[in-house]
Amino acid sequence: MDTTTEARRARIVTVTSGKGGVGKSNVAVNLAIRLTEMGRRVVLFDADLGTANADVLCNLTPSATLAHVVAGRYSLADAMIDAPGGFRLVPGASGLAQMAALSEFERSRLVEQLHQIEADADIILIDTGAGVSPNVLSFAVAADQLLVVTTPEPTAVTDAYAVIKTITRRREATDIRLLVNMVKDAQEGRLIYDRITAVCRKFLNVSPRYAGHVVSDPRVPQAVRRRRPFVLDHPGCEASVCIGQLAHRMDRHAADPSGAGLFHRMVAWVSG
Numbered sequence: 001m002d003t004t005t006e007a008r009r010a011r012i013v014t015v016t017s018g019k020g021g022v023g024k025s026n027v028a029v030n031l032a033i034r035l036t037e038m039g040r041r042v043v044l045f046d047a048d049l050g051t052a053n054a055d056v057l058c059n060l061t062p063s064a065t066l067a068h069v070v071a072g073r074y075s076l077a078d079a080m081i082d083a084p085g086g087f088r089l090v091p092g093a094s095g096l097a098q099m100a101a102l103s104e105f106e107r108s109r110l111v112e113q114l115h116q117i118e119a120d121a122d123i124i125l126i127d128t129g130a131g132v133s134p135n136v137l138s139f140a141v142a143a144d145q146l147l148v149v150t151t152p153e154p155t156a157v158t159d160a161y162a163v164i165k166t167i168t169r170r171r172e173a174t175d176i177r178l179l180v181n182m183v184k185d186a187q188e189g190r191l192i193y194d195r196i197t198a199v200c201r202k203f204l205n206v207s208p209r210y211a212g213h214v215v216s217d218p219r220v221p222q223a224v225r226r227r228r229p230f231v232l233d234h235p236g237c238e239a240s241v242c243i244g245q246l247a248h249r250m251d252r253h254a255a256d257p258s259g260a261g262l263f264h265r266m267v268a269w270v271s272g
C-alpha cells in the first residue's frame with residue numbers, strides 16, 4: 001500500500017510527562033475544547049492504557065473503549081463519542097494491556113483505523129500515561145509534536161528531563177515543547193523551562209521549545225470534582241486563560257502538518 005501520497009491529514013500532538021499527576025489529562029481535555037472553539041476538528045485519543053480518565057473528567061460513560069476496538073468488537077469511529085465542548089473522544093481502556101503486548105494482528109487493526117480518523121480531523125491530541133513505557137514511546141515517536149508537561153517540583157523536573165532523553169534517543173528530530181503546569185506566575189514557568197532546556201542542551205544537544213505555562217488555580221481541582229472541564233466550568237479563570245494562550249500558539253501550526261502521518265509511522269513501528 002502506498003501511504004506516502006496521503007492527502008492533508010491531522011496534526012498529531014502527544015501529551016506526556018515523566019512524573020504522574022502533573023496535569024496531562026486536564027491539559028489535553030481543556031486544550032481540546034479551546035481548539036474546538038477556534039474552529040478546529042479535534043479528536044482526543046486517550047492512550048493512557050493504565051488509568052485512562054479523560055472520560056471521567058468529562059463526565060462521560062462510554063459504552064465502547066479502546067479495549068473493544070482492539071478486540072475487534074467496535075470500529076474506532078464507533079467508539080468515538082462527542083464530548084462537552086464539541087470535540088470527539090476516543091475513550092481509553094483502563095487495564096488494557098500495553099500496546100507492545102498486543103498481537104501484531106491487533107496492532108495493525110488499530111493502526112488501520114487510526115488512519116481513518118486522521119483523514120477526518122485537524123488535530124489529534126493523544127493523552128498518555130506518565131513515564132516511558134513502550135506504549136508511551138510508540139505514541140511519542142508517532143507524533144508531529146510532543147508536549148511534555150511538568151510542574152516546578154524537582155521530581156517532576158528531573159523526570160521530564162528523563163522522558164526527553166529517552167525520546168530523543170529514539171527519534172532525534174522530535175519537535176518537543178515543554179509546558180510548565182501549576183506555576184505561581186509566568187516568571188516561574190520560564191525559570192523551570194530555562195533550567196530544563198539548559199540541561200537538555202548540555203547533555204542531549206537538543207533544545208525543547210517553550211509551550212508556555214498554566215498557573216496553579218483552585219478552580220481546576222474544583223472542576224475535576226464536578227466532572228466538568230475547567231474551561232467550561234470557569235471560562236474566565238486564570239488556568240482557562242493559560243489554556244487559551246496555549247491553544248492559540250498551537251493553532252498557528254495546525255494547518256501545516258509535516259512528515260509522514262501517524263498511520264505511516266506506526267506501520268513502521270508495528271513491523272519494527
Ligand SMILES: Nc1ncnc2c1ncn2[C@@H]1O[C@H](COP(=O)(O)OP(=O)(O)OP(=O)(O)O)[C@@H](O)[C@H]1O
Nearest residue numbers: 020021022023024025026130182215216217220221
Ligand atoms: N493548573 C492546575 N492547578 C491546580 N491543580 C491542578 C492543575 N492542573 C492539574 N491539577 C490537579 O492535578 C490533578 C492531576 O491532574 P491530571 O489527572 O490531569 O494529571 P495527569 O498528569 O493526567 O495524571 P496521570 O499521570 O495520573 O495521568 C488534578 O486532579 C487537578 O486537581
Ligand SMILES: [Mg+2]
Nearest residue numbers: 024025048128
Ligand atoms: Mg492522565
